[in-house]
Amino acid sequence: MTSASHLKASIAPLRKALETASQENLKPALSEAFAPDALIRLCHPLGEMTGPGALHDRALSPLLAAMPDLERRDMIVLAGTTPEGQDWVGCMGNYIGTFLAPFLDIRPTGHLAHMRYHEYFRLEGGRIVEMQAIWDIPELMMQAGVWPMGPQLGAFIATPAPMTGDGLVASGDGSATMAHVLAMLTELCRHPADPDPNVMDLPRFWHPRFNWYGPAGIGTMRGISGFRNWHQIPFLGAMPDRGLDTGGLMSHWIAEGEYVCETGWPNMRLTITRDGWLGIAPAGQPITLRSLDFWRMEGGLIRENWVLVDLLDMWAQIGVDVLGRMREFNKARNIGPVAVPDGMSR
Numbered sequence: 062m063t064s065a066s067h068l069k070a071s072i073a074p075l076r077k078a079l080e081t082a083s084q085e086n087l088k089p090a091l092s093e094a095f096a097p098d099a100l101i102r103l104c105h106p107l108g109e110m111t112g113p114g115a116l117h118d119r120a121l122s123p124l125l126a127a128m129p130d131l132e133r134r135d136m137i138v139l140a141g142t143t144p145e146g147q148d149w150v151g152c153m154g155n156y157i158g159t160f161l162a163p164f165l166d167i168r169p170t171g172h173l174a175h176m177r178y179h180e181y182f183r184l185e186g187g188r189i190v191e192m193q194a195i196w197d198i199p200e201l202m203m204q205a206g207v208w209p210m211g212p213q214l215g216a217f218i219a220t221p222a223p224m225t226g227d228g229l230v231a232s233g234d235g236s237a238t239m240a241h242v243l244a245m246l247t248e249l250c251r252h253p254a255d256p257d258p259n260v261m262d263l264p265r266f267w268h269p270r271f272n273w274y275g276p277a278g279i280g281t282m283r284g285i286s287g288f289r290n291w292h293q294i295p296f297l298g299a300m301p302d303r304g305l306d307t308g309g310l311m312s313h314w315i316a317e318g319e320y321v322c323e324t325g326w327p328n329m330r331l332t333i334t335r336d337g338w339l340g341i342a343p344a345g346q347p348i349t350l351r352s353l354d355f356w357r358m359e360g361g362l363i364r365e366n367w368v369l370v371d372l373l374d375m376w377a378q379i380g381v382d383v384l385g386r387m388r389e390f391n392k393a394r395n396i397g398p399v400a401v402p403d404g405m406s407r
Contacts, residue, residue, distance in 0.1 A: 063148045063184070065232065065317055068140035071187045072150055079133035082125050088117050095189045102326055104195040104351070105374035106165065106384060116192070127169065128158025133178075136221075137228035137355050137367070139322050141235070141315035149315050150182045151322040153228070153355050153367050155220065156196070160205070162398040165198065166388055168205050171399035176201045177220045177276075179353035179369045181313070181324040193324045195353050195369040200277035202387065207394075208277075209386040210376070211340035214291040215273075215280020223357050223365060228320070235316025241266065242321050242356050243314075245363065253301045263288075268362040278339065278372045299338035300331040310349075322355045333379070339372075346379045 071094075078090035091113035101110045107120050125131045135154040142148050160174040176197055183191035202208045203217060222228055245266035263285050273288050274281050282291045297303060312325040327349035335343045351371040356363050376383045 062142045062146075065140040068148055068150050068184055069138060071184055072182060072189065075189075076133070076135060076138075076152070079131075082121070082131045082133065084122065084125060087121060087125065088114075091117050091121070095192075096185070099189055100191045102191070102193045104198065104371045105377055107196075124156065124164055127162045127164035128156070128160055128174065131156060131158040135229060137223065137231070137320065137322075139231055139315055139317050139320055139355070141317060143313045143315060145313070147313060148184045149313055149324070150184065151315060151324065151353075151355065152178070152180045152182075153322075154178060159401070160201075160399075161401070163396050164201065165384060166391060166396060167198075167202050168207055168391065168394055168396040169399045170205050171401050172204075174201060174204050175219050177367075177369065179324075179355070179367070181322075181353065183313075193326050193351075193353065195276075195351065195371050197277050197369060198373060199383075203277050207387050207390060209390060210278065210383060213278050213280035214295065215275055215282045215287075217277065218274075218281050220274050220281070220367065225357070225359075228357075231317040231320045233318040235318055235321055238319055238321045238356070238358050239314055239316040241358060241361070242363065250303065253297055253303075258289075266363055268359060268364040271363055272365050274365070274367045276369045276372055279370070295337040295339075299333055299335045299341065299343065301334065302332050303329070319358045320355065321358075322353075324353045325351060327351045341379065344379075348375055348378045350375060 075090050075094035078086050095113035097112055099112055101116050103120055110116065110119060133154060133156055135152050137153040140150040155175045155177050157173060157175045160169045160172060162169050177200060178194060178196050180194040182189045199208060248262050251260045267285055270284060272283055275292060279292055282288050310325065310328050310330060312323050312328045314323050329350040329352060331348055333341055333343055333346045333348065351374060353369050355367040357365040373383050
């Protein structure tokens with residue numbers, strides 16, 4: 062078992078390089094941090110790849126080209142050894158920068174843009190051997206005004222850091238926090254097999270003023286009523302077999318102090334059998350979901366929950382190419398680079 066502080070120190074140079082990324086420092090930083098044959102698992106459409114060179118060429122370098130002043134701003138960093146004996150570091154934050162050139166054919170805005178990330182790194186011998194990451198690409202599309210799917214039910218916000226401001230210095234025994242969240246998830250899965258929604262016992266686990274920061278496409282909501290109305294009821298109404306088939310699924314859990322996080326690739330299997338979720342027709346489509354989550358507890362209850370789901374991958378599983386649909390709209394749009402004047406002349 063490697064200490065959490067040692068694991069965090071192992072990726073600290075990479076985090077520092079990406080705080081003020083440049084085409085000059087990016088590739089050397091990746092080569093130093095990652096094993097040459099590291100397994101890289103990124104959200105749709107970036108996909109799975111091997112090694113830091115592929116991560117550079119197919120993902121980070123194009124993002125940096127779109128936002129030349131790119132900054133990676135971590136808001137939570139957790140590390141530890143999972144119950145299965147693997148060493149992981151989980152990071153939550155925002156990529157921000159001036160959106161000056163297309164990224165994945167998303168048209169640039171010329172303004173500051175933000176895109177949340179949940180990135181998990183498995184380490185062996187001080188180097189990253191596996192990465193699982195979701196970038197909230199729909200969040201970037203919405204800022205550019207090019208989201209081609211239905212409107213989200215929750216609020217659209219730039220995801221904040223923990224209200225306690227301690228997401229980068231979390232430490233200590235997180236076993237009680239993990240046990241609380243796992244118990245909450247167990248109770249959630251009792252419904253809708255048991256049709257009484259009270260069986261989930263939400264007030265026993267969630268703070269009355271909790272925030273649920275969902276991915277763009279679902280949105281952010283406040284409190285138990287907000288969570289029920291803008292996420293849980295549509296989700297469970299459309300996919301009542303949630304939690305019934307867990308065969309072959311795997312999650313990795315680490316916790317420090319009042320924080321716990323989970324990554325799964327995938328970690329849910331469901332069937333869209335009814336209407337109500339994201340406007341998807343109930344055609345009996347089976348899907349798997351990748352959900353990468355962070356929780357913070359306060360006073361024995363969950364106060365904040367950051368959730369990213371690879372929605373673009375979900376849409377692809379049911380035969381919908383969201384970026385392809387966006388490109389149809391692009392035929393009547395100018396998606397070229399934006400040149401912002403320096404403001405020194407009129």
